[in-house]
Amino acid sequence: MNLKLIYFKMRALAEAPRILFHYTGIEFEDLMSWEYYGEDWSITKPKVSFKQLPVLIIDDKHEVAQSIAILNYIEKIAGLDIKDQIQSAKADAILQSAQELFAPLNPTVNFATGENFIEKRDTIKPILMSRFDDFDRILTSSGKKYFIDEKPHACDFAVFHHLDLSKKLDPTLIENFPRLEKFIYDISSIDSVANYLNNRPELIDVSIEPKLLINGIPHPTGVKQT
Numbered sequence: 609m610n611l612k613l614i615y616f617k618m619r620a621l622a623e624a625p626r627i628l629f630h631y632t633g634i635e636f637e638d639l640m641s642w643e644y645y646g647e648d649w650s651i652t653k654p655k656v657s658f659k660q661l662p663v664l665i666i667d668d669k670h671e672v673a674q675s676i677a678i679l680n681y682i683e684k685i686a687g688l689d690i691k692d693q694i695q696s697a698k699a700d701a702i703l704q705s706a707q708e709l710f711a712p713l714n715p716t717v718n719f720a721t722g723e724n725f726i727e728k729r730d731t732i733k734p735i736l737m738s739r740f741d742d743f744d745r746i747l748t749s750s751g752k753k754y755f756i757d758e759k760p761h762a763c764d765f766a767v768f769h770h771l772d773l774s775k776k777l778d779p780t781l782i783e784n785f786p787r788l789e790k791f792i793y794d795i796s797s798i799d800s801v802a803n804y805l806n807n808r809p810e811l812i813d814v815s816i817e818p819k820l821l822i823n824g825i826p827h828p829t830g831v832k833q834t
């Protein structure tokens with residue numbers, strides 16, 4: 609099976625699928641939109657199923673859009689999908705609750721600058737605090753290492769991504785939630801995940817002029833080839 613994950617220069621919705629791929633050891637190609645389609649995003653956009661990325665291309669034939677669908681698919685082919693229907697439904701609830709953090713958090717960290725960043729950060733903080741409180745409470749009351757059991761699932765990697773990204777918005781937010789800090793530590797300590805996290809493009813100059821450091825070269829975040 610040939611798998612290609614197509615995205616842009618940003619640390620956002622492809623991150624949990626990437627981490628899950630690395631965790632499962634399933635090989636995939638990680639490609640920018642222009643590397644796969646060979647043209648500017650403005651030309652590609654109307655041709656992609658929901659006019660947005662990420663998409664997963666399977667065997668150069670099937671296109672799967674929506675990051676949650678991609679995560680679910682990776683879990684299934686890795687045999688990690690949760691067989692118990694109630695636990696599976698609870699995992700879906702965690703995943704969707706993590707996904708709801710995308711819109712305020714990810715574009716702000718990846719793109720906002722100056723006063724605009726500060727305004728957005730201050731609006732987002734209470735939203736994050738409330739949802740982090742939910743995650744903290746649910747994780748603590750589960751008594752498990754991760755949200756469902758002793759092994760991480762797609763929902764854990766989705767939550768991890770948003771918690772981790774929040775450190776770029778305001779590193780002090782997460783400090784209010786020691787159980788979530790432990791969760792971040794546990795996920796980051798998995799060898800295959802640590803290897804990915806230590807080698808992924810660093811997101812730098814957040815709030816000033818955000819860039820991804822790709823192979824040592826700073827590239828402005830965005831949908832355009834640089």
Ligand SMILES: N[C@@H](CCC(=O)N[C@@H](CS)C(=O)NCC(=O)O)C(=O)O
Nearest residue numbers: 620621653659660661662674675676
């Ligand atoms: N619900 C979709 C949202 C996808 C999405 O918002 N993609 C953004 C990047 S994070 C995008 O394609 N932006 C470019 C555009 O809309 O033209 C998912 O979870 O995959």
